[in-house]
Amino acid sequence: MVTYDLFNLNKNDDELLKKLIESSSNSRVYVLLMSLPDVRRCLLLAARLGMTSREYLYIVPDIEGSVSTNRSPWQFNETDDMAAKKAFQTVMFINIQRPVSSDFSDLLKRLNQQMYGSDVSKYVTSTYSDEEENVNQSSIMAQQHILSGYYNAFMIYLTAVNETLAEGKNISDGIRLVDRMGNRTYVGKTGVIQIDYEGNRVINFSFSDMIDEENGTFEDVVWYIDLTGQINTKLGYSQFWPAGEGYVKDIPDCGYLHELCQSDTSDTTVAVSCGIVACILAMSIGITVVLRIRYNTLKRDLYWWKINLDEMQPIKNNLTKSTFSSGFYHMSKLFAYNQSATNATESSVASNGIYLYKGNMVRLNPLCDTNIHVTQSLLTEFDQIRDINHSNLQRVLGAMLEGDRKMIVTEYCHKGTLQEILMDTKYTLDSVFIFSILSDIVKALTFLNKHPLRVHGRLTSDVCMIDSRFSVKIACYGLPTIYDHIKLQNKNQSLEKDLLWVAPELLRHGGNPTPQGDVYSLAIIMSEMLTRDEPYSNDKESLTLKELVEKIKSYQDPPYRPTVSTTPELMTMESLMRKCWDEDPEKRPSLHSIHSIINKLMVNVNKSGGLVDNLLQRLEKYSSNLEKIVDEKVDELRQEKQKSEELLKQMLPASVADRLKAGLTVEPEFYDCVTIYFSDIVGFTVICSQLTPVQIINLLNDLYSCFDEIIGNYDVYKVETIGDAYMVVSGLPTRNGNEHASQIAKMSLALLRSVSNFTIRELSKEKLKLRIGLNSGPVCAGVVGLKMPRYCLFGDAVNTASRMESNGVEFKIHMSSSTTSILTKFYKFVIESRGVVDIKGKGLMETFWLLGEDQQSENPV
Incomplete structure (x- = not known):
């Protein structure tokens, strides 16, 4: 180049x-x-x-x-x-x-005498400083060289004239003279002079x-x-x-x-070495030069914003979910509409978007438009916002714009957006709080107005972030290449909603944002603070968003603005708001005058104490309110925990549930002797054929609710129900000696009596025919499965109890000899032998009928 x-x-x-x-x-x-x-x-x-x-x-x-x-x-x-x-x-x-001949030296002396007179040394060796003397000598040499050139040119011309006259030719013929001077060699005072065929000196x-x-x-x-x-x-x-x-x-x-x-270790070593040398050199020159070098070095670092995802550590904390939108809430509406772009980053970006970067919490904001590329204009825009460090502006810490993962990294604000605060009823907004927020916004806009950016241009309550100290930090300033390109590529209703904050003159004619436009947007935010609602909320039910924007653009008298009603102490703020959204941009107050007015309002409403005192009171009130909310949530959590425990105990034995809650394993356990109950309904298939599926479910629910209420009076555990089958056991998981047989026998008699009085709602004349089988013996019990775990019994005693039920008769309790042996030895029950029965899988067995409980007999049957 x-x-x-x-x-x-x-x-x-x-x-x-x-x-x-x-x-x-x-x-x-x-x-x-x-x-x-x-x-x-x-x-x-x-x-x-x-x-x-x-x-x-x-x-x-x-x-x-x-x-x-x-x-x-x-x-x-x-x-x-x-x-x-x-x-x-x-x-x-x-x-x-230059020639070095003696003739040339004589010529220079003659030229010096013509230029400076006889006393040449007067001009050549005067009282100059060293630098001036060098300049003077060089200047004289240059003049001598130029004059010698003129001398040579004149002598060549005279030679051509003399030769032309000697030949008797006309010296007025310029072409002939030029031809005679070219393509020849001359010897003069300055040495040999060569002229080429084009007339140029070699x-x-x-x-x-x-x-x-x-x-x-x-x-x-x-x-x-x-x-x-x-x-x-x-x-x-x-x-x-x-x-x-x-x-x-x-x-x-x-x-x-x-x-x-790509920089590597050797490059770093060289850079460090060069830096040390540069520092030593700078110290000799002075502190002013050091600062200037530092300034120019930073100015040339155009890629300061580049961040690698590997440099950050994700923070996965449920406490950040409530402020998920914090830091980039407004622009996330722009970013969320290109799912293919956001999905590409979900696997590598924490779900809440909060990261730890260089010891600070930051927010990662994926860009939905992957067509954004690094250009010279974008580098200039990043350079503009690099040194912005204002307490009321959210800092842009960097970006990742390589490949498909394009993100912007911003400062993290814990409390979310101003719009979220206004919509949350748990926050009490007094006049001091409102004016404090308003003052923060105006300070930020005033700073931008004096900055080369001049304007914000995208001001809404969604870009006003609230940090942990309830200070406002405005986001989404600068970087028009990114923000405007995204808006252009993603035209949708959520983006059009932002037009409610745009000044009418910009809606009508477009153009670049203006400070007067920011003042109008500030007025719309004031209306939100006074109403604690979105702008034009009263008209959103009757008008579409597009119709609202058209009404704002139209020339109405009076202009179409949000409906606001306020308290007497905020009347001055309402008056300021109406001036700020004036139809004529030139009539709107400047940011400087707005700042002065707000400061006066803050002094008037803050007579009881300083701003810091009011801020501390506001934080204390918020803390007390937060403690109350926490207590309520803890109480709700305690109640839900109790419900969960009760539900778990309904599914599993209490002792087993307690071990699971404690995080302990439940090992399978062997029991020497328990009594198992099986029952079903004879002819249940015929009954079901007369009912709808819903009616069948209602029937079983009514029956088992009745059963569940009865078994609660006995030391038994309901194992499961499958269709019309009902299984109960006693003697586990808590051992009760030989009491298990008595508890099951008494429960069986009670269930048999309840069935005789049970009525089917849809078939009032139909009676349920309950068939019961009992058996006692050793079993092994334990929890099976991870999802929907079940407490299951295993052993031959379970199979025998099932055979007792299937080989029984309706309205009777069929028992094995093991259960009968326990009952007749220790308890008073009326038992009758059925005789020897061929039981499938067991062969010939003597079984018994449990007829009832003998209340008068003192000795076992």
Whole structure:
């Protein structure tokens, strides 16, 4: 890239520094067309910026002959000579070869006498300073070189005239004269002069390089013969370019801003080393130069905002769910509509979006539009907001804009948005609180108005974030490339809702946001604070959102605005609000005047104490209210816990449920002897054929509710119900000796009596025929399954009890000999032998009928 930049060198160093910084982003080879003092000044400034490394080359045409008269052109006998010597290592001078004959010296003396008179030393060796003397000598050399050129040109012309006259030709024929002067060689006072066939003088050049870096002396090292194109190099000299490693590249391998190379450990080491050297150099120059270097270094760091997701730690805390929207609530409405983009990040972003970054809580906000790319304008926008650090503006800490995962990282605000606070009835908003919030918003807008951003342009109650100290932090400022592009790509109802805060003149004619537009948006927020409701909430039921916007845009008299009613102490605020939403933007008060009015209002309502005192009282009131809410929630939690425990005990034995609640395992347990009850309804299939499914469920529910109420009077545990089958056991999980047989027997008699009185609602004449079977014996019991766990019994005693039921008769209790043995040995029951019965899977068994309980007999049957 070739760039020509004209610059007034009489300006201060700041302007020259600015030019150097701008050029470093697209150049590495410079041609300095300036005097030697200005070259020296420019190189010293370049050294401050780190622009005199081996990847830079400065070519200086030495028209004045500075190197010819002074082989150390950097030396001005100043304190910064050493720095200048180092900077001049990247310089290569281009010199016009000057004649060294005695005739040329005589000619110069004659020219000096014509220019300065007889006393030449008066002008050449006067009382100049070292720098002025160098300038004076160079200036004289330049004048002599120019005058010698005029002398040669005139002598060549006279030679052509004399030759033309000698041939008797007309000297007024200019074409003939020009033809005679070209393509020939002249010998004059200044040496041999060659003119090519086009009439141009063949000039030989030499290149001077600092071959002795220790002493800093320049010498001619390369000579260029224009006529033949031949290049001659000084004997033993092989380092033509200052870099010493080949020619200097116009575009470095790593790019102008090092964007084409990935930094590694070695790069870091080099950078640290360079930083140490730069600091040492800066200390010698002074604190002013150090600050200037720091400023320019930061200015060039255009990618300060880049953040890697690996640098952050997700915070998975249920306490953050209530403020999930905090930090980017408003713009999340823009981001949530491209599900394909948000889903791509769900696997890598915490569900609540809250992360820990460099010790601070931050909010990650996924961008729904993946077509956002890093451009020069976006870099400029990030640079604009980089140094914004205001107590009422939410800081943008960085962004991730690579690949499909595009996010913006912002400061985290614990309390959510202002709109959430206004809608939450648990917050009490007094006048001091309202004016304090309003003051914070105005402070932020005033700051932006003085900043290069000038305006916010997207102000709503949704972008007013509330931090843990109830201070307002406005979000979504700046970065129009991102925000406006997202709005353009995602036109939907939620985005159109934001138009309710936009000034009518901007709705009608569009254009860029204005400070007057922000004042109008502030007025709409005031209406929300006075009504504690969304703007135009009274009209939203009768008008669509589009119709509301059209009414705002229309020229009505009076203009269409939200309906507001307020208290006497807020009448002044209402008056200010109406001025702020005036139809004429020029009649709206300025942010400065609004700030003054709000400060006066705060003084009037805050006579009882300072703002800090009121803030502490407000926080104390909120804390007390929060404690009350916490107590209520804890009480609700306690009640729900009790319900859960009761439900668990209905599903499992109490002792088993207690072990599960304690986090203990329930191991299977063996019981020597328990009594098991099985029952079913004879002819249940026939009954079901006469009922609908719902009626069948109602029948079983009525029957089992009756059974459940009865078994609660006995030491038994209901195992399960399957259809019309009902299973109960006694003797586990709490052992009760031999009482289990008596408890089951008494319960069975009670259930049999209840069935005789049970009526089916849909079949009042139909009677349920209950059939019961009992057996006693050893079993193993334990909890089976993780989902819907069941307390199950295993063992041959369970199968035998089931066989007793299936081989029984309706309205009778069929028992095995094991149960009968326990009952006849210890208890008074009426038992009758059924005889020997062939039981499936068991063979021949003697079984018994339990007929009742003998209340009068003193001895067992």
